[in-house]
Amino acid sequence: MKREISKSKILIALSGGIDSAVSVLELQKKGFEVIGIHFKMLPRLGESGLEDAQNVAGQLKIELKVKDISQDFKKEVLDNFIKEYQSGRTPNPCTLCNKKIKFKYLLEVADELGIKLVATGHYAGITKKDRNFYISRAKDVKKDQSYFLYKLKQKELTRIIFPLCDFTKSEVKEKAIEFGLKISSKESQDVCFMKKDETLKDFLSPQISCVSGEIVTEDKGTLGRHEGLAFYTIGQRRGLSINGGPFYVAAKNINSNTIIVTKNKDNLKLNPHTVFFENSSWAGDSPSEGIEYLVKTRYLAKESKARIIKLKQDMYIAHLVDSQWAVTPGQSLVVFDGELVVGGGIITDVK
Secondary structure, three states: OOOOOOOOEEEEEOOOOHHHHHHHHHHHHOOOEEEEEEEEOOHHHOOHHHHHHHHHHHHHOOEEEEEEOHHHHHHHHHHHHHHHHHOOOOOOHHHHHHHHHHHHHHHHHHHHHOOOEEEOOOOOEEEEEOOEEEEEOOOOOOOOOHHHHOOOOHHHHOOEEOOOOOOOHHHHHHHHHHHOOOOOOOOOOOOOOOOOOOOHHHHHOOOOOOOOEEEEEOOOOEEEEEOOHHHOOOOOOOOOOOOOOOOEEEEEEOOOOEEEEEOOOOOOOOOOOEEEEEEEEEOOOOOOOOOEEEEEOOOOOOOEEEEEEEEEOOEEEEEEOOOOOOOOEOEEEEEEEOOEEEEEEEEEEEO
């Protein structure tokens, strides 16, 4: 069931890209008085984002406010990203940023301005079921960002609008052309705080201490050496610099500082049926053990039917009907009930 929303002022996060710009148009069309807010988070990438946001605000004739949250972004997202890689895990910074930074400060600024509702250009929806609100999937399956929003709870969900929920990316582009918007053509990157041509290794190398170690097979045969656990992820095939392959990274042993590889893409370590996760967040009640859900173990992973079992306080296990490829500690397991996001948590281990 869709929400009934009274028209009033609304605060939108304005990046300067096409998605937030067309979101403004859609909100104006529905009678909202739109105010923009641009967050300065990435001083290492310069001021181009602010200039783009000012350009969009000028074309759409809306007020634009600017807030520098770069120090909190570094503390909550960047430092965590580096710490997780240092620990041998592969984090997803977007899920953390949405909860700890974007929506936190969007709602804080709205409160300061006496505005109840906020909006962003995410491709996702919000649906009410029974007494709770849930993130729901967007119309555009390829652009759907519901996976990244699983940490949001009722206090946030009751105040958020996603204007692009019912549009595809191509429809958004058409709307921008129809209105005559002149917007930077840049697309958002997988990791927004890295420079365009910067590799993960380029970014991490100056900030973490990595120790070389052995690359071994499951029967402990040594094939070569790695440059540091942080630079490798589960399922990786390229860049191993060992002969006789192809080999895949099947596991990383932090205690022995070794990488375990296999030639068998169907290896059980690479295709687990059991996933452990913790640091959970649920939109409403936690999952019922008697219900079969859908889960995703990373943004682009295929879904699998699964049953969720609570082991102890904030520790869960997902029993997958279909195995998932290269499930990686540090990534998020997100639980869906049909089109609705129930919640999820951080993957700790597989079996």
